[in-house]
Amino acid sequence: MSLRDQASTDLERIIENDGDFAWPVTVTSPWGQTESLKGFTNDIGQEIDPETQVSVAGRTASVALSLRTLADTFGQLPIGVTDETRRPWVVCFTDVDGNELSFKVSQAMPDAALGSVLCMLEAYTQ
Amino acid sequence: MTAQIGELIEARDAAEILRDEIAAILKVESAKQQELAKAATEYKDPLGWKLRVFVERSNPWHEFQQAPDNTGALGEDPSPIVNVAVDQLSYDMSKSDIVERLHNTTTYNVDCYGYGQSASDNKGGHTPGDYLASTEALRAVRLVRRILMSGHYTYLGQPKGSRFVWRRWVQAVQIFQPAIDGRTVQHVVGARMQFQVECNEFSPQVQGETLTLVSSSVKRAETGEVLIEGDFSP
Numbered sequence: 001m002s003l004r005d006q007a008s009t010d011l012e013r014i015i016e017n018d019g020d021f022a023w024p025v026t027v028t029s030p031w032g033q034t035e036s037l038k039g040f041t042n043d044i045g046q047e048i049d050p051e052t053q054v055s056v057a058g059r060t061a062s063v064a065l066s067l068r069t070l071a072d073t074f075g076q077l078p079i080g081v082t083d084e085t086r087r088p089w090v091v092c093f094t095d096v097d098g099n100e101l102s103f104k105v106s107q108a109m110p111d112a113a114l115g116s117v118l119c120m121l122e123a124y125t126q
Numbered sequence: 127m128t129a130q131i132g133e134l135i136e137a138r139d140a141a142e143i144l145r146d147e148i149a150a151i152l153k154v155e156s157a158k159q160q161e162l163a164k165a166a167t168e169y170k171d172p173l174g175w176k177l178r179v180f181v182e183r184s185n186p187w188h189e190f191q192q193a194p195d196n197t198g199a200l201g202e203d204p205s206p207i208v209n210v211a212v213d214q215l216s217y218d219m220s221k222s223d224i225v226e227r228l229h230n231t232t233t234y235n236v237d238c239y240g241y242g243q244s245a246s247d248n249k250g251g252h253t254p255g256d257y258l259a260s261t262e263a264l265r266a267v268r269l270v271r272r273i274l275m276s277g278h279y280t281y282l283g284q285p286k287g288s289r290f291v292w293r294r295w296v297q298a299v300q301i302f303q304p305a306i307d308g309r310t311v312q313h314v315v316g317a318r319m320q321f322q323v324e325c326n327e328f329s330p331q332v333q334g335e336t337l338t339l340v341s342s343s344v345k346r347a348e349t350g351e352v353l354i355e356g357d358f359s360p
Contacts, residue, residue, distance in 0.1 A: 043311070058310040058311075059311040060311060061311045082254060084252060084253060084254060085250070086250070086251055086252070087246065087250060087251065087252055088252055103311070104244045104252070122244055122255055122310070122313065123243045123311045123312050124244045124245065124246075124255075125245035126245075126246050
C-alpha cells in the first residue's frame with residue numbers, strides 16, 4: 001500500500017472514529033434518502049467583512065465526511081443545490097447542548113486524493 | 127486670552143437632530159403602514175411593512191444572530207433592520223455667511239439589512255436563503271426611499287418657514303455583495319442608501335450692548351408733506 005493509500009485509509013478512519021472527534025450526522029439527499037453517518041462537524045462564530053468597512057460577527061458551519069462512504073451510500077457526492085424546484089442536500093447534527101440543528105449544503109469541496117468532502121452549511125428550515 | 131462666549135453650548139447640531147428625525151419618521155411610518163396592511167380588505171401580512179430602526183449602530187445585523195434558527199423554532203425578529211448614521215458633513219461657503227450661518231450638506235448612510243434562511247416549500251423544492259435575504263434588503267430600501275422622499279417629508283417634518291432644512295435627496299443606493307470568504311450560516315444582504323440633507327447650522331453670536339436708543343416715526347401731513355419725528359434717548 002502506498003503512502004497515499006495509507007493516508008486515505010487513515011483519514012476515513014479518523015473522520016468516522018467515535019473515540020476521537022467524529023460526531024453523528026444525518027444526511028438526506030434531494031431524492032429523500034436519509035442515512036446516519038459520522039463526520040467532523042463545525043459550528044462557530046467568526047469575524048467577517050461584509051464590505052461596510054466594519055467587521056461584524058458571523059457564524060459558519062461545516063461538516064467533513066468520508067468521500068468513499070458518501071459515494072457508497074448515496075451513489076454521488078453532495079452538491080450545493082440552487083434550483084428552487086429541488087430539495088437541497090440536508091445535514092442534521094446536534095450541538096454541544098443536544099439541540100438538533102439542520103442545515104442545507106451550500107457548497108461541497110471534495111478532496112479526491114485523500115478521500116474527504118468538506119461541506120459548507122447554511123441554516124435550513126425543514 | 128479671555129473667553130468670549132458667555133453661553134453654554136449644549137444645543138445639538140442640525141445634522142444630529144435630523145438624523146434622529148429620519149429614524150423617527152421611518153419608525154412612525156412603518157408602524158402606520160402595518161396598521162394600513164391590517165385594515166386592508168384583501169389580506170396583507172403586516173410584517174411585510176415592518177422595519178426595525180436603529181441609530182448610529184456599528185453592528186445592527188448582529189440581531190440576526192438569534193433570528194429564527196434552523197430548528198424551526200421562532201427566535202428573534204427576522205424583519206429588516208435599518209440603521210441611520212451620519213457619514214459626512216460638508217459646508218458650502220458660497221451659501222453661508224462668515225458670521226452666523228453655515229450651509230451644511232449632511233450625508234446619512236441609511237443601511238437596510240435583509241435576512242433570509244433557506245426553507246423547504248413542502249412541494250419538493252425549497253426557497254434559497256440568499257434570494258430571500260436579497261429581496262428583503264431591496265424591499266426595505268424601497269420602503270425607506272418612498273417614505274423619506276414622500277412629499278409629506280420634503281422638509282423632513284420641519285416647519286417650512288423655519289430655514290432649517292433646505293432640501294433632501296437620495297444620492298445613491300448600493301447593495302453589499304457578500305464576501306466570498308463569508309460563507310455564513312445565515313444570509314444577510316445589506317443595501318446602503320446615501321441620503322443627503324441640506325440644512326443650516328448656527329453658532330454662538332456676539333450679544334450687542336445697547337448704547338443709545340433711537341426711534342423715529344414717519345407721518346404724512348394734511349398737505350401731503352412727509353414728516354419724520356425722532357426720539358434720541360440718552
